[in-house]
Amino acid sequence: MKRKYETVIIFDGSLPDETVKKEQEKVENFLKENTDYEKTDVWGKRTLAYNIKKRKIGFYCFFIFDSEGDIADKLHQLFKLNQNILRYMTVLYKEMAKISKETVVKKVRIEEGDE
């Protein structure tokens, strides 16, 4: 049964742009051959909330595709040995909610009872 998946990959942020593009294309080609590839969402460089492999900046890419369930293992075999990929995660695809910034700041108020 085909389902829609999403794979997040964090590339090393200190790499030059061409290298990142090449890696991106490699993944896309693999997906085009083995799945119903749909699109790539590039979020670009972003500061990481904590250091991953001693790096502070990562390059985020989201790959969205339709496939059978066993795709995750095959994909992750590619990513495991690649030094340029810091982290990866495959999940079922759910659309992001579109919400304005003012709504978020106003409505959600948390009481800090921290130690």
Add this chain to the structure above:
Amino acid sequence: MAGKIRKRRKKICFYCSHHIEPNYKNVEIIERMTTERGKIVPRRMTGTCAKHQRKLAVSIKRARNIAFIPFVSENIH
């Protein structure tokens, strides 16, 4: 001493009122549901409904894995 009984304004679930579902990519919303230290806030404080709190917890844990939010923020007060 017994605790005071205060009337509290009823809190509405953020997700129910906006008709959206928790998603690990909505970092701005997720951040509001964690404390300064990075801990998940209990739903009696945020007013989130049970169903969305479960999904929210999963989203927060995914966001932590992908380094959108920290596991522990080291703020020294």
